[in-house]
Each structure stands twice: as C-alpha cells, then as structure tokens.
Amino acid sequence: MSNIEYFREFPFISKGGIELTSPPIYNFNKITHPLVFGWLSLLLGVSAETMFYWNFYIGLALMGIALYFLFSRIDSSPWFVVTAFVLFAFYEGKGSYHGFSWVTPSFYAIALFLSGATALFYSKRPVAYGLPLIVLLLLTHSTGIYLAVLLLLSYILNESITKKNIKPLIAGILFALAISIVVLLAEFLYRQHLIPGSFTTSFQNYQKGDMVYAKDWKEQSIVAIQSIYKTVKMNDFNKYFYGLYTPLVGYGLFALVRQRKLPLVMLFGVLFAGLIIASPLSRFPMRFFYPLEVFTWIIIAYGLSVIIRKLFMSGVGEIHGETSRWPTWTRKVFESSMLIIAWLFLYNAIYQKADHTTYVKYSNVRFFDKERFLGFMKQNPEKRFVVFTKMRDIYLSYEGMWQNPQLLFPEKSDPQTIAQSPSDYFFIAENHRFLDENKRGEAHVFLPESASLWLSVDGLQPGRYRLEMIDTGLPRIDGLRLFSGDSVVSSWQTDDYPVRFPDEGMTPPLLLPWYWQLDKPWLFKKRPIRQDNIARITKRYSCEFRIDRPLKIITLENNGDDLSLNGVIRIVDLDRGGSRVFDFYWGDERVLKNDLGLMYDGRRYPLLWSGAYPGMLMTLEKNFRDVKTFSFYSIGWPAQ
Structure with missing residues (x-):
C-alpha cells in the first residue's frame, strides 16, 4: 500500500525536490502495480488503502479474462473451459508463492505470462501483441525477466521444431533487444539515483549464497545437486511428478500430444527445465515453481476434460478421429480410476484453499x-x-x-x-x-531494580483477592513481592494461559461448505480451519492476598534486575466476584496514566515505558x- 500511496502523491515518479519522510522502496522491475494503482487512486479520489482492496477485485477479474482467452485458444470446448475454471477456482498456492489468493505483483506477472503465451502461440500477430506484454512483464515483478526469457525460448523452439519456421528467430532478436533496453534503462536510472532499485538489486536478492561462495566447480556441483534434490523432494513438486497426481499430469500430456497441442507441451517442458536450472541459483526456487504449477493444472484440466467427454458424451472418439485398442471395460476402469484421482485432487485443492485462507486470516x-x-x-x-x-x-x-x-x-x-x-x-x-x-x-512497561509498581485499589472492599499477571513476557518473577497494607506476599503460582483472538470480526458471517470439515482431511497435513481461537500459550503468575482495611494502592516491589513487561494485570475479587483490569495492551490511557505508576526511593513516578x-x-x-x-x-x- 505504501508504494501505491507514493505514486498517488508523486504520479510522475519524480518527487520534485520535496524532502521525503523515508526513501522510496519500490523497484523498477515492480513498478507497474503501484504506479497504475497509484494513478487510479488519484483519479478516483480514494485512499491507497481503498485502492489496495479494490485491486483484489480488479486483479481477479483480469486473471479470469487472461485464463479464458488462453483456455479458449487451447480448446474452445466448454468441457475443457468449464473444467479448467472449476479447478482454478480453488488454486491457492502456498505461503512461499501466493497462487491466486493474494493479488500482488507476482499475481499480475502470472496473468501477463498467461496473456503472453496466448499472444505468442495462439494469435495471428505474435510480435505485435507479445512485445508489449513482455515489456509489461519485465516491469511487474522480479521474476518477470525469467518468465519473459522462458516465453521467448518456448516460442522459438515451438516455431522452429514443430513448424520448421526460422522467422521467429528474427522476432526473438526483437524481443531480446526489448528486454535488453528495459534492463539497461533500469540500470542507468538506478546509477543516476533516480530510482531506488533495479534488476541488479533483484538478482542480488535472489542469488543463492552457497553457490556464490563455492570455491571450485566440484563444490558448485555438490551445491547444485543438493539444491535440485531439495526442490524435487518438496511435496508441492513430488505430488505432481512422482506422486498421487502423476497419472493426471501424464495423461494430460498424452492427450495434448495426441491432439497436436504442442505449444502447451513445449511451454511446460521449458518451465520444468527452468525450475531445475533455477534451483541451485536462487534462494527462492518455489517462486519459479509457481508458473510451472499453473501450467501443470492446465494440463491436468485438459486431460480431465477429455476423460469426462469420453465417459459422458457418446461418439467423442469419432469426433476427434480417435480409435482405442483397449477393451471397453479396461478403458472404463482406467477412466473411472482417473476420475477418482481427480476427485481427490479437487478435494485437497478445496481444503488447501480453506487452510491457506484461514492461515492468512489469523496471520499478522x-x-x-x-x-x-x-x-x-x-x-x-x-x-x-x-x-x-x-x-x-x-x-x-x-x-x-x-x-x-x-x-x-x-x-x-x-x-x-x-x-x-x-x-x-x-x-x-x-x-x-x-x-x-x-x-x-x-x-514495554519499565520496572527498574528496587522500584515498585503501584496499582490503585481505591474503592475495593476488604476481603480476599487474587492478583494475576498475564502474558507479561517475563520468564520468571521470583524477585517480585506484593505489598497490601501490612501484609507481604512473595510466593507465586504459575500456570499456562491461552491468549485468544477476539471473536468479533475474525470469521465471516457465512462459512462456505469446505470450512465445515473439522477433522483432518485425507492426505492433508494440518486442519483446514482453526479449531479454537488461541493465538499462543503464555504464562499466568498469580498470588492471593487480603485487603484488611480500605486502601488507596497496593505495590509490586522488584528485588531483582530491571524488568520490561507487558500484558495484563488483573485483581480478582474472590469474595464477591468481579475484577479490576490494568491492560498494558489495549487499556484506556486514562487508567494507565492515573491508576498505576512507579515508586522509587520514597518518590512517586508516572508509569514509564521503554x-x-x-x-x-x-x-x-x-x-x-x-x-x-x-x-x-x-x-x-x-x-x-
């Protein structure tokens, strides 16, 4: 949001000699998103925060359009288009890459990548349509140059291998020239201190330290092998390529090759190779897995649509000019088995969406x-x-x-x-x-050595009370003594205390069905929705004391080292019920300023904070x- 606000205040990038509160934090290769939405917020007269929220609706609509154009070019049949959209409705990604859940620059980079694939492989003017999209891709996210190079390479390979056409080499030179101009322009602006970041700074952020500091080629080879092994062992990778969903991927590729839809196969192969090559070079290999997973889902959707048509639409084999050498019962068993795996795939995708959405809701x-x-x-x-x-x-x-x-x-x-x-x-x-x-x-509240924290008990009647110190952040309180009139308490009880999220506003009024499942879903590592509202488990220290006569204050004397504490102090009336609360988190400032403070060397001080x-x-x-x-x-x- 801050970058959107920056371009809302400075729509032409230059700050015009104005002294900024803080140095700008945008990067040239991520400038498209904040610049466009900064302009929109300025034109529409809304705040950056409002525009950031609108961005989610705008982005999802644009992604839907990009997917529709690509799906309809791959196969205009509603069997495929509808199947693909049903699957992608639940595409959530993971924390290391956002999928379609978090509409940020990486999201728009994928949308542009999909649009670029449509332009290069399925339009009559690939250069005219593809070149602007690739330039935008370079300016949208730090992975843009990687995605642009893969698009260009896929296009050249597809045209030269499948169509024996060398003209795309000329287009490739134009694309490479455009990429070079954008990169060099960014470097020039960065070195002139006109922008805060460039492609070079992004490369440095992505660069893997182990590979950089390897002493020789043998050590580099070991690091590369270890990095690739780590990538292929990850659950997100192996479930597609040597796990439960491998038959879906394999059949989808088979169906695409059989129907001569080779551009998609070519692009998938280049993305797969790109991930393997990037693994030893990058600190964030899963960001390069993101586009591969998107196209893997498209391949799964295509294979699944073929199976659905065969099962539920008679004569489809003749329509596509296909003949099967398999016995009918064998084919039916195979296709039914694939549908079962596809159902499990969709089931887990739905619950992964529920899990990730819930995680984001309770995160930060x-x-x-x-x-x-x-x-x-x-x-x-x-x-x-x-x-x-x-x-x-x-x-x-x-x-x-x-x-x-x-x-x-x-x-x-x-x-x-x-x-x-x-x-x-x-x-x-x-x-x-x-x-x-x-x-x-x-x-934090500061409680120095040999000082006391005084708390107002004005109005409390004589009787039995319990003082509780909750979520203070203190590992132990052996040095604290409670003074109540003439009595002194130095023994404390300790128990676990759950810090809970407030119920109000934490969950939507209507929960969709996939949030109702309370048990652990099959093949799922953790529950999709929280079973409680506990944020964390902390400590509660408590002691009982008496008030024998009306008092103005009680004191907590610190006989140990200086302390920094937060949390809540609660005085519970054991005889009549009720409590008096001193909340260092959200308490009323009038209470925190007037009803407690410090005492040191016979002198009163206000409550002090560090x-x-x-x-x-x-x-x-x-x-x-x-x-x-x-x-x-x-x-x-x-x-x-």
Whole structure:
C-alpha cells in the first residue's frame, strides 16, 4: 500500500525536490502495480488503502479474462473451459508463492505470462501483441525477466521444431533487444539515483549464497545437486511428478500430444527445465515453481476434460478421429480410476484453499485505531511524531505521509537532540498483541531494580483477592513481592494461559461448505480451519492476598534486575466476584496514566515505558490499541 500511496502523491515518479519522510522502496522491475494503482487512486479520489482492496477485485477479474482467452485458444470446448475454471477456482498456492489468493505483483506477472503465451502461440500477430506484454512483464515483478526469457525460448523452439519456421528467430532478436533496453534503462536510472532499485538489486536478492561462495566447480556441483534434490523432494513438486497426481499430469500430456497441442507441451517442458536450472541459483526456487504449477493444472484440466467427454458424451472418439485398442471395460476402469484421482485432487485443492485462507486470516493480525491516530496527529500540528516500527510501510500508506513533515523515523533524529526540546516530539511505539514474537514491537512497561509498581485499589472492599499477571513476557518473577497494607506476599503460582483472538470480526458471517470439515482431511497435513481461537500459550503468575482495611494502592516491589513487561494485570475479587483490569495492551490511557505508576526511593513516578531509543524512558499519551503514543520523560534511570 505504501508504494501505491507514493505514486498517488508523486504520479510522475519524480518527487520534485520535496524532502521525503523515508526513501522510496519500490523497484523498477515492480513498478507497474503501484504506479497504475497509484494513478487510479488519484483519479478516483480514494485512499491507497481503498485502492489496495479494490485491486483484489480488479486483479481477479483480469486473471479470469487472461485464463479464458488462453483456455479458449487451447480448446474452445466448454468441457475443457468449464473444467479448467472449476479447478482454478480453488488454486491457492502456498505461503512461499501466493497462487491466486493474494493479488500482488507476482499475481499480475502470472496473468501477463498467461496473456503472453496466448499472444505468442495462439494469435495471428505474435510480435505485435507479445512485445508489449513482455515489456509489461519485465516491469511487474522480479521474476518477470525469467518468465519473459522462458516465453521467448518456448516460442522459438515451438516455431522452429514443430513448424520448421526460422522467422521467429528474427522476432526473438526483437524481443531480446526489448528486454535488453528495459534492463539497461533500469540500470542507468538506478546509477543516476533516480530510482531506488533495479534488476541488479533483484538478482542480488535472489542469488543463492552457497553457490556464490563455492570455491571450485566440484563444490558448485555438490551445491547444485543438493539444491535440485531439495526442490524435487518438496511435496508441492513430488505430488505432481512422482506422486498421487502423476497419472493426471501424464495423461494430460498424452492427450495434448495426441491432439497436436504442442505449444502447451513445449511451454511446460521449458518451465520444468527452468525450475531445475533455477534451483541451485536462487534462494527462492518455489517462486519459479509457481508458473510451472499453473501450467501443470492446465494440463491436468485438459486431460480431465477429455476423460469426462469420453465417459459422458457418446461418439467423442469419432469426433476427434480417435480409435482405442483397449477393451471397453479396461478403458472404463482406467477412466473411472482417473476420475477418482481427480476427485481427490479437487478435494485437497478445496481444503488447501480453506487452510491457506484461514492461515492468512489469523496471520499478522493487527489492531490499530488508525482514524484516531491520524486525528491525533491533526490535533497536534506543531508536534513531530518519531515512529519506531518494523512495518514502516503501514504508516507510509496513509494519505500524504510520504511528504508529511510531522512524521519522522529514528534515523533522522537522535535522543540528545530530542532531549533539548522534548515538548516538540511524540513517540510512536508498538506492542502487537497477536503477532509473532519477532514482530510484536518494543513498547514495554519499565520496572527498574528496587522500584515498585503501584496499582490503585481505591474503592475495593476488604476481603480476599487474587492478583494475576498475564502474558507479561517475563520468564520468571521470583524477585517480585506484593505489598497490601501490612501484609507481604512473595510466593507465586504459575500456570499456562491461552491468549485468544477476539471473536468479533475474525470469521465471516457465512462459512462456505469446505470450512465445515473439522477433522483432518485425507492426505492433508494440518486442519483446514482453526479449531479454537488461541493465538499462543503464555504464562499466568498469580498470588492471593487480603485487603484488611480500605486502601488507596497496593505495590509490586522488584528485588531483582530491571524488568520490561507487558500484558495484563488483573485483581480478582474472590469474595464477591468481579475484577479490576490494568491492560498494558489495549487499556484506556486514562487508567494507565492515573491508576498505576512507579515508586522509587520514597518518590512517586508516572508509569514509564521503554521502546524508543535505547535508554530513553517515556510516558503514555494515547493508546491506539497495538500502537501507542508517548511523551519524552528522561534519558536513563534514575530519572533526573
């Protein structure tokens, strides 16, 4: 989304001398997608986020058109076209490549690749139609040059071998010249610092380190063999080429050769060879498996459509000029067996779609009151907001943020400068409740050695209570003691605690039938939909205590090392029920600012947070759930 917003703000690429909040992060060979949708968002007057969502509908429609044109050129029979569309309705891919589930530049690269195949193999003007598509392909995704070369090679081989036609060599020279011009132009713009990335930078990102650092050809050969072996052993590869679905692939190829539909066979062979060659050279071989799998599915769909026609449409053999030497019963058994395998193929494709969709739904779940945050920025136009995040593109995707002087990233400032005029700054830090540990952010409550965390118990009646510290991130709390009036508690109980996703909004109101299956599907490695809403299992530390007389506060004294904690502190009334909650994740900032804080050396301090520059302590201003805004408090502890 941030790149869409960039081209929404700078539709002609040049920033015109404007100082940017952050360096641009687009690459020349991925420029088509953000540029086009940036223009569209500008013309239609919608935000980059809205356009990103619209992109899914637009992309799927364009992919449907590309598939239809290719399917109808391969075989215009509705038996094949309908069969192919039914299969591809459930084509989901995997996490390492997106399939048709995630409409991003790689998705559009596949759509252009399919359109290029239609233009080169099935149109009357392959050069006129194919050349613009190949240029677009080069500018759409980092795999574009690989796909363009394979298209060109397939076209030359098909024409020269099957048609004995050498004219495509001339077309090949034109295509190669176009590819070279685009690549050289990208390198020139990159070296002139006019664009942030080129084909060279993409090659460096894809390059496999083991192959680069191999000392001699023997070591390179070993690395190559190991890489190829690793590729062919992957389940996504072996299930098609030496596994359960191999008969479907084999029969589809046989049917294509028999019907002289050789361009598809030629393209499949080049894609297969390309994957094997790319495996030892690339860190991401599965990205090169993506186009091969698409054409493998087309081949399976073609073979399946032939079988369906033979089973359910009399006289089809005569229609195609085919005669069979097999006895009728043998042919029927074979075709029925193939249909059973095809049903298993479709069954697993459906449940793989359910699994992957569910995984994406519960992956990288973020809760951020964006509108409140943007409103808070507008309410404080004189402030600069220093953002500490591992996902800066989220902030850059908001309207006007590429050139908003309020937004500041850490590399453009330092704590010493901020300390000279701290009232000019706010700090944005994150603590994502449901992300993986390495993505959750660094905003934590700071509890130093020999200090106490005080919590308001004003209004609680005398009686028995239990204090629970939930999902704090602390491996142990041996050094904590609870003071309640004259009593002291230092023994804690520990148990596992499930952190659960909120039920509201996590699943659609209507679940399609393939989400109903609760058991493990046949030949499937994991369940297609979550059986619970548990994000992770963490620790809960608890102790019981008494309030013998009305108190204002209780305290948690830290007798160990400095602590950084988050999560939830809950005081449960064991006599009357109910609880008082201090939620460091999503709690009301008024509670977090007024109802708890620090005590040190006989003096009260506000609740202090870390998570910005090392050694800097902050106080909470606003809580936007996973994202929080802070004010500067001090450099180091004890605070001066």
